[in-house]
Amino acid sequence: MYTLLIIDDEPIIADGLYEEFKHYRDERGLAMDIYRVYSGKEALRMLAERKVDIVVSDIRMPGVDGLELLRRVRMSWPACRVIFLTGYREFEYAHEAIAHGVARYILKTEGYAKVIEAVEEMKREIERGLQADALAAEAEQKLQLAEALQRRLYLTDVLHGLAPTNGEELDRFGAQGATLRADKPVWLAAGRFDQPGFHDRFPTYETRKSAMxxxxxxxxxxxxxxxxxxxxxxxxxxxxxxxxxxxxxxVFADDFGPFLRGMLETLQNACRQSLNATLSCAASAEPSGLSGLPGNYANLCGILKYKDGLSANEELLHMGRNGARDRSTEETIATVKAYAERHLHEDISLVKLADLVDLNPTYLSRFFKQHTGLTLSDFIQEMRLERAKQLLADPSVRVQDIAVALGYGSASNFGRSFKKLMGQTPQEYREEAFK
Structure with a gap:
């Protein structure tokens, strides 16, 4: 799952790019979550909350401009790619960003197709980087086998409550290859390759061990x-x-939870790209002291064991929350549908829906289609279409108000989407209904 963020202080540009990328995503069946904001300040808030893979931004904006945004992006998500939209008069300004080797620019006159092409190239760069990371990691792991064995024995005892957790003894045992500090909190994450596909892909003990x-x-x-x-x-x-x-x-920074989730998703992508294997992951709701590790570890193992009952090749990413509990299939689907129905006036984010039910966005998307026959995007589109028909039946409701109420932002966006689905404009539909 890739996340694309569009930033422009001119709504007509941000909305236009947003709609173009939504159409492109849906037509190609891409696993991409798309957001739009109208200022650099809004963008910084979003970057603090979730991993963003690609940013498409106006380079000249009031308040937080492109170069400041670029600096903050590199601090929060170092692997994030940035594409600047610029005019001829802003070339020298854009060149300062390009000189750092971390961003690209596109002239605003080059059109939507050029922006889409650049985003696709950014995706390919990310995938090549994941493959290169995997090759480097494979070479590195061959140099660490002896230390890894000692560390495994020691940390396994910690997870089962068998190793000392007071400062002096911990320092002594930690010298065996893994250092833990008794006075610091610990955040726990776990992963497991999904069966039976993993054994089919790596049939021998040695190949499975190397992949892990x-x-x-x-x-x-x-x-x-x-x-x-x-x-x-x-x-x-x-x-x-x-x-x-x-x-x-x-202590951990306040935004460490979103960072952890984002990096586990990146790890899953890397395993799919480089190992052709699906990895399910789970992480604790919050950090704990060393004494809480055995309980947290048992809970994460239980979550990953539950994954054995799910469809093959569909990885799980579970970030538990305080008070969270397992949901049945019916309850998960009902929760997603109810939220979508209540928020038709908003941009309904796949990430937000996944957070509601503690699932990885990619897995939720597949899970929803498997059990309803519809993609989440098609389901939301159908709900909006039915609601639009109901509102158009009332001649006192303006088309612009309907567009806002259903999250289209403008009458033009609403009209284009409605005509694509119905073969006629909203006004034509309304006139036909009242003949």
């Missing part, structure tokens, strides 16, 4: 920029990462 070691090191690589990370392969092939605040920081 590669995934383990990839996880450490993606998570280490924001946390001190130690990973092991525990019993039953479960991959486990123990995360503590970096040295010098007492």
């Amino acid at each position: 070691e590669t995934a383990l090191l990839l996880g450490e690589r993606y998570l280490s920029p924001r946390a001190d990370c130690a990973g092991i392969i525990a019993e039953s092939g479960t991959l486990v990462w123990l995360l503590q605040p970096p040295v010098g920081e007492a």
Whole structure:
């Protein structure tokens, strides 16, 4: 699942790009979540809440301009790609960003097709990077086998409550290959390759072991920029990462939860791209002390065991919340439908729907289609269409008001979408209904 963020302080440009990318995504069946905002300030709020893979932004905006936005993007999501939209008079300004090698620019006169082409190239760059990361991790893991064995034995005992957790003894045992600090919280994440496809793809013990070691090191690589990370392969092939605040920081930053979720999703993408295998992941709701690790670990193992009953090749990404509980299939579908019906006037985000039911966005999308026969996008579109017909039946309701009430933003966007589905404009439909 890729996330695209469109930023422009001119709504007509942001809305136009948003609609073009939505049509392109739906026609190609792309796994892409699309957002639009109308200022750099709004963009910074979104970047603090969730992982963004590609940004398409106007380079000249009031308040937070393109270069400041670029700096903040690199701090929050270093792998994020940025495309600037610029005019001829802004070329020198854009060139300053390009010189840093972290962004591209497109002249506004080049049209939607050029922007779509650039985003597709950014996606290919991301995928090539994931494959390169996997090859580097595979080479690195061959140099760490002896240390990994010691670390596995020690951390496995920690997870089962068998290792000491007071400071002095912890320091002594930690010298065996993995350091934990007794006075710092720990965030726990776990993953497991889905069966039976994993055994079909890696039929021998050695090939399975190598794939798991590669995934383990990839996880450490993606998570280490924001946390001190130690990973092991525990019993039953479960991959486990123990995360503590970096040295010098007492606690995790407030936005570490969204970062953890984003990096686990990146890890899943890397495993699909480089290993052709699906990895399900689960993470604790919040950090705990060392004494809470055995309980948290048992809970995550239970979540991953539940995945065995799900369809093959559909990975799970579960980020538990306080008070969260398992939902039945019927309850999950009903929750998603009810939320969509109440929020037809908004941009209904797949990420938001997935958060409601504690599932990975990509998995929720497949899960919903498997059990309803419709993609989430088609379902929401059908709901909006039926609601539009009801509102058009009332001649006192303006078409512009209907567009706003159904989340289209403008009458032109609503009219284009309605005509594509119905073969006639909203006004033509209304006139025909009152003949």
